[in-house]
Amino acid sequence: MRHWIARQRYLIDFTLASLARRKTKNIGLVLVFSLLVFALASVTLLTSALRQEAARVLAQSPEVLLQRMVAGRHDLIPPGYIERIGRIRGVQQVEGRLWGYYYDPVVKANYTFQVAATVPPPAGRIVVGPGLARFRGVQAGNVLSFRSYSGKLFTFTVDAVLPAESELVSADLVLLNEADFRAFFDYPAGHFTDIALSVANPQEVRTVATKLAAALPDSRPILRDEVLRTYQSIFDWREGIALALLSAAILAFAILAWDKASGLSAEERREIGILKAIGWETGDVIRMKLWEGTLVSLGAFLLGYLAAYVHVFHFSATLFAPVLKGWAVLYPSFTLLPAIDGLQIATLLFFTVFPYAVAVLVPIWRAAITDPDAVMRG
Amino acid sequence: MRYAGRPSALAAWVFAVLIALFLASFADAGRLGQKRSGEQAARAELAARLRLTDLALFTEARYTRHPSLADLHSAAQDHPLSLEHFPSGSLLPPPAHLRNHASLDRETTVPD
Amino acid sequence: MIELDDIHKAFNQGQPNEYWALSGINLKVAARQVTAFSGPSGSGKTTLLTVLACLARPTRGRVRLCDEDVSGLPERFLTEIRRRTFGFVFQQFNLVRGLSALDNVMLPAYPLGLPYGQLREKAESQLAGLDLGHRRDARVEWLSGGEQQRVAIARALINDPEVVIADEPTANLDTALSRQFLDILSRLIDEGRTVVLTSHDPLVVESSVVDRVVRLRDGHLVDGAG
Ligand SMILES: Nc1ncnc2c1ncn2[C@@H]1O[C@H](COP(=O)(O)OP(=O)(O)OP(=O)(O)O)[C@@H](O)[C@H]1O
Ligand SMILES: [Mg+2]
Numbered sequence: 001m002r003h004w005i006a007r008q009r010y011l012i013d014f015t016l017a018s019l020a021r022r023k024t025k026n027i028g029l030v031l032v033f034s035l036l037v038f039a040l041a042s043v044t045l046l047t048s049a050l051r052q053e054a055a056r057v058l059a060q061s062p063e064v065l066l067q068r069m070v071a072g073r074h075d076l077i078p079p080g081y082i083e084r085i086g087r088i089r090g091v092q093q094v095e096g097r098l099w100g101y102y103y104d105p106v107v108k109a110n111y112t113f114q115v116a117a118t119v120p121p122p123a124g125r126i127v128v129g130p131g132l133a134r135f136r137g138v139q140a141g142n143v144l145s146f147r148s149y150s151g152k153l154f155t156f157t158v159d160a161v162l163p164a165e166s167e168l169v170s171a172d173l174v175l176l177n178e179a180d181f182r183a184f185f186d187y188p189a190g191h192f193t194d195i196a197l198s199v200a201n202p203q204e205v206r207t208v209a210t211k212l213a214a215a216l217p218d219s220r221p222i223l224r225d226e227v228l229r230t231y232q233s234i235f236d237w238r239e240g241i242a243l244a245l246l247s248a249a250i251l252a253f254a255i256l257a258w259d260k261a262s263g264l265s266a267e268e269r270r271e272i273g274i275l276k277a278i279g280w281e282t283g284d285v286i287r288m289k290l291w292e293g294t295l296v297s298l299g300a301f302l303l304g305y306l307a308a309y310v311h312v313f314h315f316s317a318t319l320f321a322p323v324l325k326g327w328a329v330l331y332p333s334f335t336l337l338p339a340i341d342g343l344q345i346a347t348l349l350f351f352t353v354f355p356y357a358v359a360v361l362v363p364i365w366r367a368a369i370t371d372p373d374a375v376m377r378g
Numbered sequence: 379m380r381y382a383g384r385p386s387a388l389a390a391w392v393f394a395v396l397i398a399l400f401l402a403s404f405a406d407a408g409r410l411g412q413k414r415s416g417e418q419a420a421r422a423e424l425a426a427r428l429r430l431t432d433l434a435l436f437t438e439a440r441y442t443r444h445p446s447l448a449d450l451h452s453a454a455q456d457h458p459l460s461l462e463h464f465p466s467g468s469l470l471p472p473p474a475h476l477r478n479h480a481s482l483d484r485e486t487t488v489p490d
Numbered sequence: 491m492i493e494l495d496d497i498h499k500a501f502n503q504g505q506p507n508e509y510w511a512l513s514g515i516n517l518k519v520a521a522r523q524v525t526a527f528s529g530p531s532g533s534g535k536t537t538l539l540t541v542l543a544c545l546a547r548p549t550r551g552r553v554r555l556c557d558e559d560v561s562g563l564p565e566r567f568l569t570e571i572r573r574r575t576f577g578f579v580f581q582q583f584n585l586v587r588g589l590s591a592l593d594n595v596m597l598p599a600y601p602l603g604l605p606y607g608q609l610r611e612k613a614e615s616q617l618a619g620l621d622l623g624h625r626r627d628a629r630v631e632w633l634s635g636g637e638q639q640r641v642a643i644a645r646a647l648i649n650d651p652e653v654v655i656a657d658e659p660t661a662n663l664d665t666a667l668s669r670q671f672l673d674i675l676s677r678l679i680d681e682g683r684t685v686v687l688t689s690h691d692p693l694v695v696e697s698s699v700v701d702r703v704v705r706l707r708d709g710h711l712v713d714g715a716g
Contacts, residue, residue: 007601009606012385013385013386016385021587053418056422057421057425058430058431060425065447074449110437114428117429129434131434163420165420169421196429227432274585277580278645279572279598284601299393299396302396303396329437331437332434332435372545376657377536
């Protein structure tokens with residue numbers, strides 16, 4: 001064992017000394033490699049944290065949401081629906097939700113107006129999300145005016161700003177009471193946006209939903225399960241501009257690595273000849289190169305991963321904000337609970353270290369099995 | 379270690395530090411998790427109280443602000459591989475229940 | 491020590507450019523002597539050296555090392571034999587650029603896995619014995635030709651080989667340095683080693699240090715055979 005370690009140390013000594021000869025090139029390679037790992041690991045960490053966040057935060061969202069569809073579009077729930085649903089066996093609690101979108105031309109941002117069912121603000125007063133407050137520069141006590149879609153100007157006093165830590169779910173919210181909401185949007189009396197309901201026995205959610213669909217043929221029930229599943233597949237590996245761009249980067253790097261690793265320079269070829277002539281076995285040469293590949297790629301992995309961890313969980317994935325923001329003006333600032341998916345990290349580790357080691361090895365294999373007598377001839 | 383100047387000794391140090399930091403990142407994740415769990419609980423509480431269904435990540439369009447409420451005819455669902463108008467639309471997959479055409483979604487039935 | 495028995499060596503066998511560099515060489519290399527191969531360019535000196543030192547296999551014929559037939563052994567064993575028995579000094583020295591003189595000297599011993607301190611001391615004393623103690627940390631490409639050759643000799647000796655193989659060792663050296671090399675040769679013999687070298691440098695071939703000169707022409711032995 002000690003003997004084995006001593007041999008490996010010698011091989012590492014040699015491989016590092018040869019790497020040091022082309023210092024800038026090899027440091028550059030490690031940096032580019034780490035950058036790639038950094039980007040991939042950032043995506044991985046961010047998405048797994050967001051998924052976990054959604055699963056925890058939305059765990060208490062309504063068990064069933066009922067939309068009404070007219071000509072393939074989400075439409076208002078007409079009066080009478082709530083009563084009819086209340087009569088369906090198994091339905092425990094029914095509540096009409098009132099919410100809608102508002103485009104604020106002042107800052108060119110979209111808001112979500114919603115009636116706060118449980119603790120509605122007094123008339124003429126609103127509670128706003130922290131993102132909106134930051135964006136419009138308002139705080140409790142300030143006044144905000146919105147021109148409604150009917151053309152009338154409405155002025156509200158900001159009653160409170162939702163706590164900053166809730167920004168991930170509430171950035172763009174404007175909470176108001178029912179009367180203000182109906183007046184602002186000219187919402188017909190007795191109509192609702194959709195219906196949230198809870199079911200007495202959680203096992204029966206699907207049965208109840210089927211009953212709802214049968215009783216109200218123009219309705220579309222959405223189960224909490226489905227909401228959660230939506231977020232479980234959010235930023236799926238297959239989706240995403242970020243990943244598409246990254247794959248281009250991966251490809252570019254693969255070409256770079258292949259070029260570097262496979263294009264054995266005449267110098268390296270000569271060196272392998274010398275090593276074999278003075279008594280290194282083919283296996284020693286290959287092990288030496290394997291160490292090179294492992295040290296370079298493992299180093300790049302660790303550097304990239306650490307940078308990604310700090311980036312996502314200590315700097316809120318700032319570098320991704322432009323991608324995630326898209327055209328949206330109002331973008332939440334949030335800190336996530338770290339959720340590290342061990343399997344994904346292991347996958348990333350494997351896909352960084354393994355292909356690189358192989359790319360290094362393949363050409364070496366060919367060079368290392370050539371006859372050593374070539375070195376006698378200059 | 380008598381010959382600490384060997385490259386392998388240097389590499390051992392560098393990797394020892396990197397691996398220690400790697401392990402520390404898991405410890406740090408645990409610490410941050412504890413520290414931030416209160417904030418998450420506050421978010422969950424707010425979501426439950428206001429009956430929220432979605433994260434407010436992307437505010438530019440209906441189907442990105444409330445992906446879970448998007449219907450078959452929202453832009454993102456035209457085709458799973460369609461090029462999106464909004465960048466976030468390409469980050470968001472069509473909701474799983476739409477992709478799988480869950481039984482609760484009415485599809486156009488072919489008239490016999 | 492080493493016996494060559496009807497050695498033939500063909501390059502590119504079976505192809506239009508087939509070339510027989512050695513044909514029917516019979517030779518016994520005596521232990522504790524300096525044997526020199528001499529002959530015109532292209533006569534097969536280097537080729538004979540590679541066959542003798544297990545760097546290449548003969549196309550036909552046998553190589554016996556201490557009465558053991560090694561010509562049929564697989565590459566792994568040949569490497570082992572090379573490492574234990576032979577030390578090489580190449581014409582172009584073939585040092586690994588970018589490494590220090592000391593690292594170059596230690597290189598052949600890496601696969602043996604000796605304790606580092608022990609190996610380092612060995613390498614240092616080899617270099618010191620060749621008056622290179624003060625240059626041991628210099629990168630080899632900064633050394634002069636004579637210094638490089640002495641590094642190459644130190645490297646050849648690190649595994650304490652019985653046989654030292656040298657191909658045109660003085661081709662890149664001036665007269666003074668060539669003389670110095672001959673002194674080193676006699677020291678090697680005193681240490682009980684065997685030396686086989688090629689040369690067309692009269693200074694070497696006619697020197698008293700060389701016990702036996704084997705002349706080659708077109709892949710055949712001219713005289714001194716047996
Ligand atoms: N790999 C090879 N393929 C084809 N021919 C070769 C090869 N190696 C050597 N030869 C030929 O074999 C012959 C003997 O070569 P060798 O190198 O042994 O000569 P040498 O006596 O050492 O010459 P020099 O004094 O110039 O070093 C030469 O004609 C050479 O062209
Ligand atoms: Mg020659």
